[in-house]
Amino acid sequence: MEAKTIEVHISGRVQRVGFRACIKKIAIDLHINGTVINLHDGRVQVYATGEPMIIEKFLSMLYSCPRAVVREVKITEIPYKPFDDFSIIRGESHISTGL
Numbered sequence: 105m106e107a108k109t110i111e112v113h114i115s116g117r118v119q120r121v122g123f124r125a126c127i128k129k130i131a132i133d134l135h136i137n138g139t140v141i142n143l144h145d146g147r148v149q150v151y152a153t154g155e156p157m158i159i160e161k162f163l164s165m166l167y168s169c170p171r172a173v174v175r176e177v178k179i180t181e182i183p184y185k186p187f188d189d190f191s192i193i194r195g196e197s198h199i200s201t202g203l
Contacts, residue, residue: 105155109138109185112150114166114173123148126169134158134165137187142195153187158179 106166114123126151128141131138143149152162167174 105157107153107184108155108156108159109151109182110159110163111180111182112152112163112166113143113178114148114150114174114176115146117171117173118148119146121169121171123169123172126172127166128190128192130162130165130169131190134162136162136190137185138185138190139193140190141193151182151185151187152190153185 116145119142120192124142127140127148130136131140131152134154136152136158138150138152140148140150152159153161163179
C-alpha cells in the first residue's frame with residue numbers, strides 16, 4: 105500500500121499538557137513519520153505520513169492522550185511528503201509551516 109500524508113489541526117486543551125509528546129509516542133509506535141507543533145492560536149498542527157490504515161489508527165488514538173481534551177480534529181490530505189522520522193517542533197508557529 106502506498107503511503108499518504110495528512111495535515112491535521114487539533115483544537116481543545118492540547119497545549120501545555122504533554123500532548124505533543126503523546127502524539128510523538130503514538131506516531132513512533134505506529135511507524136508514522138512527520139511533525140507536530142503548537143500553533144499561536146492554541147491548536148496543534150500535525151503532519152503525518154504513513155500507510156492509510158495506519159494513519160486512521162493514529163487519528164483514532166489522538167483522543168487517548170492523558171490530560172489533553174481533544175474537541176475538534178480537522179484533517180486534510182495533502183501531497184505526499186517524505187519525513188525521516190517523527191519530530192516535535194519546539195516553540196509556537198504563528199503561521200502554517202507550509203509543508
